[in-house]
Each structure stands twice: as C-alpha cells, then as structure tokens.
Amino acid sequence: MSRNANLTPLPGSCAACAVRPFALFRVIPQARVGEIARIRSGVRLVRAGDAILDSIFTMYAGWAFSWTATPDGRRQVLDFHLPGDLVERSEDAAEVEALTDSSFCILSRERLCAFMGRDPGLAMSYVDGLTRDRARMRERLTSLGRRDAAGRVAHLLLELHGRLLRRGGADARGAAVPLKQAHLADALGLSVEHANRALAALRKDGVATLNKGRLEIMDRTALEDLAGWAGLPPPESLAPQTLAG
Amino acid sequence: MSRNANLTPLPGSCAACAVRPFALFRVIPQARVGEIARIRSGVRLVRAGDAILDSIFTMYAGWAFSWTATPDGRRQVLDFHLPGDLVERSEDAAEVEALTDSSFCILSRERLCAFMGRDPGLAMSYVDGLTRDRARMRERLTSLGRRDAAGRVAHLLLELHGRLLRRGGADARGAAVPLKQAHLADALGLSVEHANRALAALRKDGVATLNKGRLEIMDRTALEDLAGWAGLPPPESLAPQTLAG
DNA sequence: CGCGACTTTGAACTGAATCAATTTTGGTGG
DNA sequence: CCACCAAAATTGATTCAGTTCAAAGTCGCG
Numbered sequence: 001m002s003r004n005a006n007l008t009p010l011p012g013s014c015a016a017c018a019v020r021p022f023a024l025f026r027v028i029p030q031a032r033v034g035e036i037a038r039i040r041s042g043v044r045l046v047r048a049g050d051a052i053l054d055s056i057f058t059m060y061a062g063w064a065f066s067w068t069a070t071p072d073g074r075r076q077v078l079d080f081h082l083p084g085d086l087v088e089r090s091e092d093a094a095e096v097e098a099l100t101d102s103s104f105c106i107l108s109r110e111r112l113c114a115f116m117g118r119d120p121g122l123a124m125s126y127v128d129g130l131t132r133d134r135a136r137m138r139e140r141l142t143s144l145g146r147r148d149a150a151g152r153v154a155h156l157l158l159e160l161h162g163r164l165l166r167r168g169g170a171d172a173r174g175a176a177v178p179l180k181q182a183h184l185a186d187a188l189g190l191s192v193e194h195a196n197r198a199l200a201a202l203r204k205d206g207v208a209t210l211n212k213g214r215l216e217i218m219d220r221t222a223l224e225d226l227a228g229w230a231g232l233p234p235p236e237s238l239a240p241q242t243l244a245g
Numbered sequence: 246m247s248r249n250a251n252l253t254p255l256p257g258s259c260a261a262c263a264v265r266p267f268a269l270f271r272v273i274p275q276a277r278v279g280e281i282a283r284i285r286s287g288v289r290l291v292r293a294g295d296a297i298l299d300s301i302f303t304m305y306a307g308w309a310f311s312w313t314a315t316p317d318g319r320r321q322v323l324d325f326h327l328p329g330d331l332v333e334r335s336e337d338a339a340e341v342e343a344l345t346d347s348s349f350c351i352l353s354r355e356r357l358c359a360f361m362g363r364d365p366g367l368a369m370s371y372v373d374g375l376t377r378d379r380a381r382m383r384e385r386l387t388s389l390g391r392r393d394a395a396g397r398v399a400h401l402l403l404e405l406h407g408r409l410l411r412r413g414g415a416d417a418r419g420a421a422v423p424l425k426q427a428h429l430a431d432a433l434g435l436s437v438e439h440a441n442r443a444l445a446a447l448r449k450d451g452v453a454t455l456n457k458g459r460l461e462i463m464d465r466t467a468l469e470d471l472a473g474w475a476g477l478p479p480p481e482s483l484a485p486q487t488l489a490g
Numbered sequence: 491c492g493c494g495a496c497t498t499t500g501a502a503c504t505g506a507a508t509c510a511a512t513t514t515t516g517g518t519g520g
Numbered sequence: 521c522c523a524c525c526a527a528a529a530t531t532g533a534t535t536c537a538g539t540t541c542a543a544a545g546t547c548g549c550g
Contacts, residue, residue, distance in 0.1 A: 070392075076390045076391050078383045078386060116365075117365040120361075120362040126372070127371070127375065131335070134378050134382060137383060138323045141382060141389060142321040144434060145321045145433070145434030
C-alpha cells in the first residue's frame with residue numbers, strides 16, 4: 001500500500017469544502033465564499049505523528065492533538081482537534097501533533113483579523129470557537145479533578161462522540177475514533193495500564209468498546225451514568241459538602 | 246463592626262476606574278472613555294458566599310470563583326476571578342460565587358457586542374481575555390493531570406501571585422490571597438485534608454505560607470521547582486515516554 | 491516468519507482519600 | 521475584656537484507587 005493512501009487532499013475551492021458547515025467560515029453565505037479565498041494561505045498534508053508548526057489552521061481530514069511535556073518526561077494531552085476545528089498553535093508552550101494522517105487549511109492570521117474587522121459575524125464565529133474550547137477545558141478539568149478513571153474515560157468518549165455526531169462523523173452506535181490507549185491516558189491523567197483497565201471494564205460490562213480505531217457504544221445510558229457519577233444520591237443530598245456557605 | 250465594612254463601592258465614572266488598566270476596556274483611550282458609559286448596565290455589591298447571577302461583568306473589588314457541583318456533592322472550582330477580570334456566567338452549568346465581599350460592574354452584552362462591532366480593538370481585547378482563560382485552563386488541566394499535590398498547590402499559588410503582580414496587587418514577597426484551604430482543594434482536585442498537608446509541607450520547608458488571607462513567598466525558587474516538577478532529569482532524557490512516535 | 495507497536499495482565503507499592511477527632515481562629519454578644 | 525460558638529485548620533490511622541514494574545500476549549505488516 002502506498003505511503004500516501006490516507007492523505008486526503010483538500011478541495012481547491014472553499015465552496016466545495018466538506019467541513020465548512022462546521023468550521024469557522026460556516027457563517028459566510030455560499031454566495032460570499034469567494035471572498036475568503038485570500039485568507040487561506042495554503043494547505044498541508046501531514047503523516048500521523050508529525051509535529052504541526054503552522055500557527056493557525058482548520059482541520060480538514062484526520063485528527064490532531066495539542067499537548068505539553070512535563071519535565072519528568074510524560075505528556076499531558078490538552079485537546080483533540082477534529083475535522084472542522086480551528087487550531088491555533090498558541091504562544092504558550094503547547095505542541096500540536098497529527099494523530100492520524102491529516103490535511104488542513106492554513107490561514108493567514110493577519111488577513112483573518114482584517115476580515116473579521118469587516119465582518120462581525122465571522123468574528124462572532126471565532127469567539128464562539130474560543131468559548132467552546134474554554135467550556136471543553138472546564139469539563140475536562142472537572143473530569144480530572146473529581147471523576148475516577150472509569151468516569152473520565154466515559155466522559156471523554158461521550159465528548160468525542162458528541163463532537164463527531166454534530167459534524168456527521170458518527171451515528172448513535174459509534175464512530176471512528178483513532179485514539180490509542182496512550183492518548184486516552186495522557187489526556188485523562190492516567191497511566192496507560194490503568195486506562196487499559198478502565199476500558200476493559202467498560203468492555204466487560206457491555207457498555208462500550210474502543211478497538212482498532214473504532215468506538216462502539218453498546219449501552220449509552222450506562223456510559224452516561226458512569227460519566228455523570230453513576231449512583232446519583234437523591235436530589236436533596238446534592239448540597240456541596242465543602243465550601244458550604 | 247458594620248456588616249458593610251468590606252463592600253467597596255465603584256467610582257461613578259469609568260474614567261476613575263482603578264482596574265480599567267487591567268480590564269476589558271484597557272484599550273479604550275482615556276479621551277474616549279465617555280463612550281463606554283452606555284455599556285455599563287449597573288453595579289453590584291455582594292457578600293462573601295453570595296451567588297452571582299449577572300451574566301457578564303467586570304470584577305472591581307474582591308474575588309469570585311466559578312464552580313460546578315458533582316452529583317456526589319463535591320465541587321470543582323473552575324477558575325478564580327480577580328479585580329479587572331471579565332466574567333461570564335456561561336451557558337454551561339457553572340455557578341459564580343463571591344469568594345469575598347465583592348463589587349463589580351455589570352455590562353450589557355448587547356451593547357458590548359454592538360460596541361465591539363464598531364471597535365476592533367475592543368473586540369481584540371475581549372478575544373485576548375478568552376485566549377488567556379483557555380491557556381489558564383490548559384495549565385490547570387496539566388496540573389491536575391500530571392502534578393502531585395505539592396506541585397498543584399505550588400503552581401496555583403504562583404499563578405495567582407503572577408496575576409496579582411500584573412495588576413499591582415502584590416509584591417515579590419507575597420500578596421493578599423483570601424482563599425480557604427477548601428477552595429484550594431476544590432480547585433486542585435484534592436481533599437481538604439490533603440491540601441492542608443501539602444500546604445503544611447510548604448510551610449515546614451520554608452517555601453511559602455498561606456495564612457489569614459495572605460500568601461507569603463519565602464523561597465520563590467523552591468516554589469517554582471515544585472511547580473515545575475522539582476528534580477528535573479538531565480535534558481537529554483526529556484523525550485516523552487508515552488505516545489513516542 | 492519476525493519485528494515493532496500496542497494491548498493486556500499480575501503483583502507490589504504509594505499518594506491521596508476517607509474517617510475520626512482535636513485544636514485554632516475569628517467573630518459575637520455580653 | 522472575656523466566654524462561647526461556628527468555621528477553619530490540623531493531625532493521625534486506615535483504606536483504596538491508581539502507579540509502577542515486569543512480563544506476556546496480540547496484531548498488522550514488510
């Protein structure tokens with residue numbers, strides 16, 4: 001098999017872009033798509049495992065992820081980037097790496113800013129993305145802070161499934177999810193071994209499986225219960241026990 | 246002592262606002278400050294422990310924090326809000342609560358949006374805030390994912406100290422930090438008892454203390470070492486051990 | 491076939507949670 | 521100024537979820 005088999009080229013024109021309905025430029029009406037051509041500063045195809053150095057781009061095909069290294073040689077995965085996502089390699093020390101063979105559309109920050117200055121709708125779309133990112137980070141934070149291993153895995157799987165569903169990349173039973181267990185572990189603050197055990201528990205209980213790049217959800221309710229802290233106590237006992245004021 | 250002693254009223258005019266140099270409107274030149282008057286939709290003074298229901302506002306005096314409850318009755322503190330911070334009570338389920346007696350300036354989202362549409366500089370300032378928030382959440386995520394208790398505490402103390410320094414609310418030796426140990430614990434995914442022990446270790450080693458609403462940094466280098474994963478292995482061993490590609 | 495990447499399993503170990511008091515602090519009202 | 525109470529901080533003992541270390545087992549592929 002050719003070493004390029006999985007590299008999906010981008011269409012020449014934004015008008016034909018399959019991910020635009022879910023991407024930054026979703027707010028630009030079809031009739032005006034021609035105007036955004038100058039914001040594109042190029043496309044790139046990268047292989048799984050390659051570092052991505054471009055500073056701002058829209059994922060077209062494949063998955064990427066942002067991460068930071070800890071001085072003791074481990075990783076924290078900060079976020080996963082799916083087709084349609086706008087990704088910025090930020091000032092902070094985060095690296096971006098292709099998780100699968102990927103292709104994306106590189107933007108000119110300067111021209112994007114100029115365009116947003118003229119088009120408040122586009123600026124809003126950009127702000128939307130930032131706000132969503134922040135909300136996702138907050139959920140992730142809650143996971144790492146207060147969920148156990150099974151809950152973290154369940155929550156992340158549901159998050160990814162939801163994101164994929166919204167862009168038509170999944171159905172209710174499952175989706176293509178090319179994560180290795182090491183990605184899960186590094187995103188969730190777990191050791192690979194423990195991520196494996198959590199996944200094994202899900203499998204054994206007939207809740208969900210992650211295998212050969214595919215997520216299968218067999219019992220969504222059970223998965224949601226795990227992610228939402230299974231045995232909910234009765235509502236009247238919901239009062240926080242710390243910081244009670 | 247009067248029950249209102251700690252409620253700091255806001256100045257009548259934005260021109261006299263002490264936190265504007267660090268806030269959303271920092272980009273509006275003094276000469277044009279009059280124009281933003283209509284964006285303010287009110288001010289509010291709240292007591293420590295009160296929930297804040299306003300949807301978008303700038304902290305003027307005091308601290309607040311955002312949090313979510315877990316169904317099992319615990320809390321995850323998502324972020325702390327300091328004077329000058331723009332706070333949005335977001336669509337997501339996060340609550341905002343005053344940590345100390347606080348006062349803030351409520352904005353009209355509608356008029357703010359309209360103004361940003363006309364003033365790209367202000368829009369940029371807003372985007373800046375969101376980007377900073379996201380970066381802070383990412384750092385926090387890394388803390389919860391990969392740092393031990395001492396490292397998490399050290400990192401959060403340094404983050405807060407840095408934020409306070411930038412707005413002139415601290416000197417190199419310390420700052421007013423009104424957090425209870427329960428806030429630390431709930432922000433860092435620790436039990437109160439363990440947060441206490443981590444803090445006790447910092448104190449015993451002469452690194453830093455948090456006491457009666459005051460942070461004292463006695464050995465900044467040691468604190469940074471803790472936050473940055475103390476015993477750094479030699480640079481050549483920095484290669485990540487998981488996800489190696 | 492054989493190698494490397496990934497997954498799985500087991501056992502020992504440990505950081506942090508939990509449970510259970512006890513002490514300290516700050517504020518309140520006399 | 522002092523006695524008192526609730527909130528907050530502290531300490532100790534025990535338990536447990538998750539890490540670490542060590543080996544196999546499995547899969548895709550050249």
